Amino acid sequence: METWIIHILNGVSFGMLLFLLASGLTLIFGLMNIVNLSHGGYYLLGAYIACTVMTKTHNFLLAILSGGLSIAALGLFMERFFLNRLHKKPLAQVLLTIGFTLVFADASLIIWGGVPYFVEKPAFCLRPIMIGKSGFPSYRLFVIGIGTVVGLLLWLFQERTRVGTRVRAAVNDEEIARALGINVRFLFTVIFTLGAFLAGLSGVMGGPFYGAYPGADFEILLLTVVVIIVGGLGSLRGALVGSLLIGLIDNFGKVFFPQMAMFTIYLPMVIILAWKPSGLFGAEN
Amino acid sequence: MNFGRVFCIAAAVLVLVTAMLALSGAQTPSKEPIKIGVLYPTTGSSAFQGISETNATKMFYEEKRMQVAGRKIVLISEDTEAKTDVGMTKTKKVVELDKVSVINGYQNTAVGYAIRDYLNQVGVPALVSPSGGGFTRKLFSPYIFRVSPATFQYTYEPSKWLFKKGYKRAIFVGADFAAPRECFRGFKRGFEEAGGKIVQDLWPPLGCSDYGPYISALKTGEADVLVLTVWGADSIRIINQLADYGMKSRLPIFGVASFCDEGVTIPPMGANAEGLMSCYISCPSTPNPENQRFVSEYKKRFNTLPGHLAYLAYIAAQATYEAMDKVKGNVEDKEKFLDALRKVNFTTPMGAKGYFDEKQGMVYDLLLMQVKKADGEYHNFEIDRLKGIKDPVNIFP
Numbered sequence: 001m002e003t004w005i006i007h008i009l010n011g012v013s014f015g016m017l018l019f020l021l022a023s024g025l026t027l028i029f030g031l032m033n034i035v036n037l038s039h040g041g042y043y044l045l046g047a048y049i050a051c052t053v054m055t056k057t058h059n060f061l062l063a064i065l066s067g068g069l070s071i072a073a074l075g076l077f078m079e080r081f082f083l084n085r086l087h088k089k090p091l092a093q094v095l096l097t098i099g100f101t102l103v104f105a106d107a108s109l110i111i112w113g114g115v116p117y118f119v120e121k122p123a124f125c126l127r128p129i130m131i132g133k134s135g136f137p138s139y140r141l142f143v144i145g146i147g148t149v150v151g152l153l154l155w156l157f158q159e160r161t162r163v164g165t166r167v168r169a170a171v172n173d174e175e176i177a178r179a180l181g182i183n184v185r186f187l188f189t190v191i192f193t194l195g196a197f198l199a200g201l202s203g204v205m206g207g208p209f210y211g212a213y214p215g216a217d218f219e220i221l222l223l224t225v226v227v228i229i230v231g232g233l234g235s236l237r238g239a240l241v242g243s244l245l246i247g248l249i250d251n252f253g254k255v256f257f258p259q260m261a262m263f264t265i266y267l268p269m270v271i272i273l274a275w276k277p278s279g280l281f282g283a284e285n
Numbered sequence: 286m287n288f289g290r291v292f293c294i295a296a297a298v299l300v301l302v303t304a305m306l307a308l309s310g311a312q313t314p315s316k317e318p319i320k321i322g323v324l325y326p327t328t329g330s331s332a333f334q335g336i337s338e339t340n341a342t343k344m345f346y347e348e349k350r351m352q353v354a355g356r357k358i359v360l361i362s363e364d365t366e367a368k369t370d371v372g373m374t375k376t377k378k379v380v381e382l383d384k385v386s387v388i389n390g391y392q393n394t395a396v397g398y399a400i401r402d403y404l405n406q407v408g409v410p411a412l413v414s415p416s417g418g419g420f421t422r423k424l425f426s427p428y429i430f431r432v433s434p435a436t437f438q439y440t441y442e443p444s445k446w447l448f449k450k451g452y453k454r455a456i457f458v459g460a461d462f463a464a465p466r467e468c469f470r471g472f473k474r475g476f477e478e479a480g481g482k483i484v485q486d487l488w489p490p491l492g493c494s495d496y497g498p499y500i501s502a503l504k505t506g507e508a509d510v511l512v513l514t515v516w517g518a519d520s521i522r523i524i525n526q527l528a529d530y531g532m533k534s535r536l537p538i539f540g541v542a543s544f545c546d547e548g549v550t551i552p553p554m555g556a557n558a559e560g561l562m563s564c565y566i567s568c569p570s571t572p573n574p575e576n577q578r579f580v581s582e583y584k585k586r587f588n589t590l591p592g593h594l595a596y597l598a599y600i601a602a603q604a605t606y607e608a609m610d611k612v613k614g615n616v617e618d619k620e621k622f623l624d625a626l627r628k629v630n631f632t633t634p635m636g637a638k639g640y641f642d643e644k645q646g647m648v649y650d651l652l653l654m655q656v657k658k659a660d661g662e663y664h665n666f667e668i669d670r671l672k673g674i675k676d677p678v679n680i681f682p
Contacts, residue, residue, distance in 0.1 A: 006501050
């Protein structure tokens with residue numbers, strides 16, 4: 001019985017990490033139709049910055065704030081000065097954002113070197129929680145907690161605030177939204193910055209777990225894209241369901257079908273897309 | 286047209302051409318510098334290894350004042366990016382454009398195998414450091430000398446050592462690609478021959494982000510030791526995750542090759558590194574004078590301890606230098622130079638004899654190490670040594 005609980009918690013905690021990664025990308029990709037392939041680079045820089053902050057201050061809250069806010073600032077800069085010129089030009093967006101990822105990767109190599117870094121865990125997460133006779137990492141429970149809080153806040157923002165309503169309007173029909181006096185330009189910048197903040201935050205939260213090293217940026221990007229494709233572009237509910245599904249399937253897949261370990265993440269994507277091409281909760285278009 | 290002017294110009298050109306011809310003829314080969322290609326992955330996911338290897342190579346030749354037997358040494362450094370196509374392009378560049386006489390490089394096995402045919406065909410000697418055993422087996426070439434110990438070499442005998450230490454039942458966890466699979470074959474055969482039993486083997490994918498499912502499946506009650514063949518960021522992740530699940534205290538852990546690497550994998554493991562056993566070829570804490578000199582010089586220049594791969598690159602340069610010195614710098618006489626490379630016999634910084642076996646793979650003293658806390662930091666300490674271990678090509682063809 002306790003083995004099952006551990007397996008489920010494993011899957012859910014990995015899924016929650018994926019959700020933190022995916023929520024930022026689905027906001028940007030899905031709501032604004034901007035192909036932001038520098039999402040992986042945002043993760044990496046957020047993780048490296050958190051490492052440095054934790055080494056100097058051992059204060060995890062400070063690490064979260066500095067990681068999240070610095071990447072938000074980076075996102076703001078990129079959107080304001082580069083991406084807003086490429087409205088509705090996906091190929092150019094791909095080139096630009098991949099180019100930025102390569103720049104971030106080289107800059108990280110110069111600043112932090114190539115050795116893998118793992119963010120130090122917060123002090124209250126150092127001992128495992130006992131579930132029966134087995135230990136379970138308390139940091140993973142913390143990830144589940146933070147993921148749930150972030151999910152709730154995002155849902156409230158989208159469904160229950162005026163800003164959220166305006167964003168949905170602007171995405172649905174930009175021209176009419178402008179005609180109604182909604183400042184679409186400003187809204188898009190806000191959303192992009194929020195997405196970048198979430199990416200930075202996921203770097204801080206994923207840092208102790210996944211690590212920061214050359215190559216992690218593209219690995220994370222791949223995982224995140226799989227999740228939002230499965231969940232459906234632009235849907236927050238899709239990002240949550242998709243990430244939990246992938247987390248659980250990946251975990252149980254590795255336990256029961258170890259020979260398929262390479263495919264446990266991609267096989268669900270293929271099956272779900274064959275059944276529902278726009279993802280589980282994606283809009284049909 | 287002024288005939289006089291034409292005549293003067295023609296005379297000047299003639300003098301110039303003659304002078305150039307005379308000078309180039311007068312330059313005997315031994316006055317030109319020896320060019321050595323240094324090809325390691327200095328960007329990409331192997332960047333930290335490639336940079337340390339390039340640094341260690343440069344350090345060695347600079348210690349010899351960039352010259353051998355009166356001839357200058359020039360290093361031509363290129364980045365292979367740990368990719369086969371890039372490695373091939375850079376190799377062709379240093380051979381055809383820079384005309385290097387010898388190459389020190391190739392840490393990534395796939396790249397090493399990819400350039401084997403080309404180097405064999407153009408006849409440029411290379412001292413390489415991959416972990417795969419191909420160069421002493423089917424991919425043998427008289428021009429390629431493998432400085433690194435290969436998978437079977439660092440698992441077969443050490444597995445018997447592990448059994449003799451009292452660990453009779455083992456769980457084996459390896460990343461799912463060629464090198465760990467070879468390590469498993471080497472380890473299993475040696476361990477079972479000694480009387481041991483492998484109770485479980487697990488194969489997480491290379492670069493696995495979440496070892497949770499594997500850790501939860503470990504049959505800790507049935508085993509005495511956990512043997513790991515995961516490297517780089519994976520080794521840090523698996524050790525930290527084992528500690529997160531409270532598993533690390535349940536089972537002693539033994540890893541091979543660069544699993545516990547000073548300056549690279551040990552610092553991010555923090556306190557979780559304590560007690561980890563490993564088997565490979567270098568240990569900065571070993572107190573012999575030459576090792577201490579090597580370590581302190583490296584630390585002074587690069588602000589970090591030399592890891593295993595930096596040590597391998599240093600040995601590659603050391604072997605190259607020995608051979609160049611033996612032929613008094615005349616590397617153009619290929620037969621003599623190759624012969625000198627085959628016959629190198631020097632003392633490594635770890636105090637072992639450095640020489641190649643008949644398949645041109647280096648014979649090693651394998652160090653058995655354990656991480657212990659010293660002065661508030663965690664470092665490898667030698668607990669035993671297996672001397673003169675060759676690549677067991679006859680047992681694992």
